[in-house]
Amino acid sequence: MQRYNGFILFALGSLIVLGLxxxxxxxxxxxxxxxxxxxxxxxxxSLNIINGYMGEFSCGHAGFMxxxxxxxxxxxxxxFASDRVFGPPLLPPASxxxxxxxxxxAGGIAAALAGLLVxxxxxxxxxxxxxxxxxxxxxxxxxxxxxxxxxxGARGFMGMRKVVQSMSEVLDVxxxxxxxxxxxxxxxxxxxxxxxxxxxxxxxAIRDDEIAAEIMSVNTQRMKMVAFMLSSGLxxxxxxxxxxxxxxxxxxxxxxxxxxxxxxxxxxxxxxxxSGSVLSAVGFTVLMEVLRPLQLFKWVxxxxxxxxxxxxxxxxxxxxxxLSDVFPRLKRWFGTEQGGK
Amino acid sequence: xxxxxxxxxxNALQWGSFYALIALGYxxxxxxxxxxxxxxxxxxMVGAYIGFFIAxxxxxGYALQLPxxxxxxxxxxxxxxxxxxxxxxVGVSLERVxxxxxxxxxxxxxxxxxxxxxxxxxxxxxxxxxLGASRRSFPELIEKTVxxxxxxxxxNVKVLVIITTILVFVLLETIVRRTKLGMAMRAISYDRMxxxxxxxxxxxxxxxxxxxxxxxAALAGVLFAVAYPVLEPYMGVLIGWKAFxxxxxxxxxxxxxxxxxxxxxxxxxxxVAAVFPSTLRDLIGFSVLLVxxxxxxxxxxxxxxxxxx
Numbered sequence: 001m002q003r004y005n006g007f008i009l010f011a012l013g014s015l016i017v018l019g020l021x022x023x024x025x026x027x028x029x030x031x032x033x034x035x036x037x038x039x040x041x042x043x044x045x046s047l048n049i050i051n052g053y054m055g056e057f058s059c060g061h062a063g064f065m066x067x068x069x070x071x072x073x074x075x076x077x078x079x080f081a082s083d084r085v086f087g088p089p090l091l092p093p094a095s096x097x098x099x100x101x102x103x104x105x106a107g108g109i110a111a112a113l114a115g116l117l118v119x120x121x122x123x124x125x126x127x128x129x130x131x132x133x134x135x136x137x138x139x140x141x142x143x144x145x146x147x148x149x150x151x152x153g154a155r156g157f158m159g160m161r162k163v164v165q166s167m168s169e170v171l172d173v174x175x176x177x178x179x180x181x182x183x184x185x186x187x188x189x190x191x192x193x194x195x196x197x198x199x200x201x202x203x204x205a206i207r208d209d210e211i212a213a214e215i216m217s218v219n220t221q222r223m224k225m226v227a228f229m230l231s232s233g234l235x236x237x238x239x240x241x242x243x244x245x246x247x248x249x250x251x252x253x254x255x256x257x258x259x260x261x262x263x264x265x266x267x268x269x270x271x272x273x274x275s276g277s278v279l280s281a282v283g284f285t286v287l288m289e290v291l292r293p294l295q296l297f298k299w300v301x302x303x304x305x306x307x308x309x310x311x312x313x314x315x316x317x318x319x320x321x322x323l324s325d326v327f328p329r330l331k332r333w334f335g336t337e338q339g340g341k
Numbered sequence: 342x343x344x345x346x347x348x349x350x351x352n353a354l355q356w357g358s359f360y361a362l363i364a365l366g367y368x369x370x371x372x373x374x375x376x377x378x379x380x381x382x383x384x385x386m387v388g389a390y391i392g393f394f395i396a397x398x399x400x401x402g403y404a405l406q407l408p409x410x411x412x413x414x415x416x417x418x419x420x421x422x423x424x425x426x427x428x429x430x431v432g433v434s435l436e437r438v439x440x441x442x443x444x445x446x447x448x449x450x451x452x453x454x455x456x457x458x459x460x461x462x463x464x465x466x467x468x469x470x471x472l473g474a475s476r477r478s479f480p481e482l483i484e485k486t487v488x489x490x491x492x493x494x495x496x497n498v499k500v501l502v503i504i505t506t507i508l509v510f511v512l513l514e515t516i517v518r519r520t521k522l523g524m525a526m527r528a529i530s531y532d533r534m535x536x537x538x539x540x541x542x543x544x545x546x547x548x549x550x551x552x553x554x555x556x557x558a559a560l561a562g563v564l565f566a567v568a569y570p571v572l573e574p575y576m577g578v579l580i581g582w583k584a585f586x587x588x589x590x591x592x593x594x595x596x597x598x599x600x601x602x603x604x605x606x607x608x609x610x611x612x613v614a615a616v617f618p619s620t621l622r623d624l625i626g627f628s629v630l631l632v633x634x635x636x637x638x639x640x641x642x643x644x645x646x647x648x649x650x
Binding site: 121140142256 | 455470623628639
């Protein structure tokens, strides 16, 4: 029974949030902040697969997010809404309710395929050279989007609100919030199951010693491919949700700055700690919103805080441990299944 | 046809010079510390700003003025030297405040890298918050003369940039190959553990490395500001990342590599922009890099490390 406690807790929390936002008991600003927390959780925990568990240095996560965001929104616009470029909708707009997760998943798959751009060079390259490749992929994605005029180029792509609206016309519930919560829960659960499975322990083995791992019959190439594709696919799903929350995306939102932000969350929480990533994603998003009144000085205070944190606790908040290692009592409640938030 | 080629060739040499000078800082620090100093692009920006303030002061643009007027050439040289000294101090203080305590603690490499990223953000946003978002125009220190040679036009600034870069290359190669400090630098990159045991003061060598790298970034900053006289807080970001890429293409940790990579990247960018629409410049440049690194993962001059089991 206790192994379902995490799931039950998360489901209850989600239902409360949904109820509050459906009844407009919390204002739109708080709703958006909650959705961004969800997206940041997906981003930081998926980057943690590469940077934390596999010990590589990927600094182009925003690129995969961009692929997911654009594929999902273009599909949505093409299928469910009338648009200047894509013409009338192919399917009745009401079907968006059922097919929205499909387009979201399609964005994830496209991003996972883009992840191959990094995965294939990673067979031969490691460390700093791989970091450059991820950086280059981020730039390549951003500047290819800028050069495709059909989807708006550098001006950006908009209209996703129409899709969300046609979903609300069928049933008036906060759809985007629902999908953000589901995707967050699922991806944390997926990553948890993956890194704790015998199969997934292969990526930790690659971090510790690639050659030894290979001798111990870990198929390193395959593991790398799986890790990169999983990580970038989840980033793509986060991107798709991001596009539907804002209703407008442009290539400028997916720069190195965004990648840096995600990286900061991973290192803040601690490499190789899933609960650390989740906690730091929540903390970082809230911190960003709290510091908003500082305006320009926000981006002075945040790096400064992180530098100080690094000086006193260089391994991040949780280091290599999970929350249940720090507070052993949690184990009694959540068993081995420490999913959810 | 030949004239356009020569014209682009000159432009590429100048553009590559900036990349090479900045890439040098990455490569020197990496060679000694195995640290990617991501704050380096912003050190370049700081250099340009320091140069701006010194030049404006020397030209009498502030309330506090020099009692005598200087000739424009003298102003340029004094600005260059003062900027290099001050920027080197900025670089060294970053090392002292942020990197050295982490190194003492034996923190993992990636944590130092993330600290470097944060230092860069701090520098650019601190600048934005303190000096405001308005762009500044760098005073004209060297009067631009345009020479025409056949169909090829070039300015004295362009020639100055290219010649300076070549001189810096020769100077640095001499320092690293012929002097005792250079030998110590090479020793540290060869075996970090054994060096302190041989009585070589590792910290002094590291500080010296930062001085060299930061002053070269300052040099690039002032030259860049003379060639393109618009300063803004984020000017170092993109050029910094690209210089890092140049350093990696050349084989990071090798001085020759930084120059080769810098010029190569300059050539790719300028010639892509000459043939294709200029919006494709980044796309093609980075794709070339991706393909290159897939086939030669260690860069031009890099040597693959063999791992002992």
